[in-house]
Amino acid sequence: DQQVAANPGALRSLVGSAFVVLDEIHHAADTRSWGDGIRHAFELAPQRLCLSGTPFRSDQSAIPFVRYRGDEAEADYEYGYGAALREGRVVRPVYFPRINGHMEWTAPDGQSYAASFEDPLARTLASQRLRTALDVEGEWLPAVLTKAHRQVMHLRRDDPAAAGMVIAMDQEHAHGIARILSERLGVRPTVAVSEDPEASRKIAAFTEGQTPWIVAVRMVSEGVDIPRLAVGVYATNTMTDLFFRQAVGRLVRVRPGAAQQRAYMFIPDDARLRGFAFGIAEQRRHSLKKKEHDGELDPFRDAEEEAEQKERDEQMSLFAAISAVPLDEEGRPLDEHAVVEAPESEADAAIPGLVGDDVAPVEASAA
Numbered sequence: 001d002q003q004v005a006a007n008p009g010a011l012r013s014l015v016g017s018a019f020v021v022l023d024e025i026h027h028a029a030d031t032r033s034w035g036d037g038i039r040h041a042f043e044l045a046p047q048r049l050c051l052s053g054t055p056f057r058s059d060q061s062a063i064p065f066v067r068y069r070g071d072e073a074e075a076d077y078e079y080g081y082g083a084a085l086r087e088g089r090v091v092r093p094v095y096f097p098r099i100n101g102h103m104e105w106t107a108p109d110g111q112s113y114a115a116s117f118e119d120p121l122a123r124t125l126a127s128q129r130l131r132t133a134l135d136v137e138g139e140w141l142p143a144v145l146t147k148a149h150r151q152v153m154h155l156r157r158d159d160p161a162a163a164g165m166v167i168a169m170d171q172e173h174a175h176g177i178a179r180i181l182s183e184r185l186g187v188r189p190t191v192a193v194s195e196d197p198e199a200s201r202k203i204a205a206f207t208e209g210q211t212p213w214i215v216a217v218r219m220v221s222e223g224v225d226i227p228r229l230a231v232g233v234y235a236t237n238t239m240t241d242l243f244f245r246q247a248v249g250r251l252v253r254v255r256p257g258a259a260q261q262r263a264y265m266f267i268p269d270d271a272r273l274r275g276f277a278f279g280i281a282e283q284r285r286h287s288l289k290k291k292e293h294d295g296e297l298d299p300f301r302d303a304e305e306e307a308e309q310k311e312r313d314e315q316m317s318l319f320a321a322i323s324a325v326p327l328d329e330e331g332r333p334l335d336e337h338a339v340v341e342a343p344e345s346e347a348d349a350a351i352p353g354l355v356g357d358d359v360a361p362v363e364a365s366a367a
Helices: 002-006 008-012 025-029 032-042 081-087 123-133 140-155 171-185 199-208 241-249 271-278 302-318 336-341
Strands: 019-022 047-050 067-069 072-074 098-106 112-116 163-167 190-192 213-216 229-234 263-268 320-327
Touching (some): 002 008, 002 032, 008 032, 019 032, 025 032, 098 140, 098 271, 112 123, 140 229, 140 263, 140 320, 171 190, 190 199, 229 241, 241 271
Parallel strands (some): 019 047, 098 263, 163 229
Antiparallel strands (some): 067 072, 098 320
């Protein structure tokens, strides 16, 4: 997009009889100059094929060459996750084990709070509650990682290459998660963060290797194909439907020849993430119509969310996570061992193939 926008005239004179393929066309609206440049460069082409795996945006920037009926984008052909799942042998069904917890924290204003994921909170407090749950020093995250690792090892009985992915908040958080996997579970994961110049090489090696876990920060959310990924842990505070769908998309690739064709994304039992998960199979289109807001989180406000994230980051020196304890379905505290060994709950029983107490404990040597 950037290269085309820099000199659209050079391509404009060459496309008079060309068939132009524009992949991930929604990115052409990332900036006005990109969209204008691409439109100028390719509008004379007699045939254009515009493709997108995530054909909607959070803002009101029109996507070049997309037809709009009123304010809503209208595709010539749509093939979404639901249709692919019904057809079979295209994508895996993905399930979302949700883990509750009881969190205590001190907000930037000095006030102390305590809440589980079942308690309704305003957006700012809900974000602080989630940050507390994801704290590497708490009990919640290690317990979820342990449960997810057990699922990976269970899947590797039939598919030795099956692997898991943790989406972390930032570089420091990613390395903290890697320490949990190493010290508590005997796993040496691949860590891929944008600050590491070797990140792309590590991802490529992981794709072709046998390592059971990769921990990443936005490095595998889009455009990375790792079919052996079958388990995920959503351990980031990025709260947009687009990013969530891209993360889940890393898990749904069908692996040829693999006996197990299910995928599992472990998520905090946060109402916003529940909404994203429930809507995964829905067809969504880009809308130019500005949403009306009532003060609650609109999951498609990426630009506003990023601005608020910067403000929250500036206040993090005043924020302190006190404790994060995983809870069972009846709201009782569970330690890490209890989460792994507890019998299947009614919620878990509804998820096919989710391991329960009939599976042998994870051995460190399994990594």
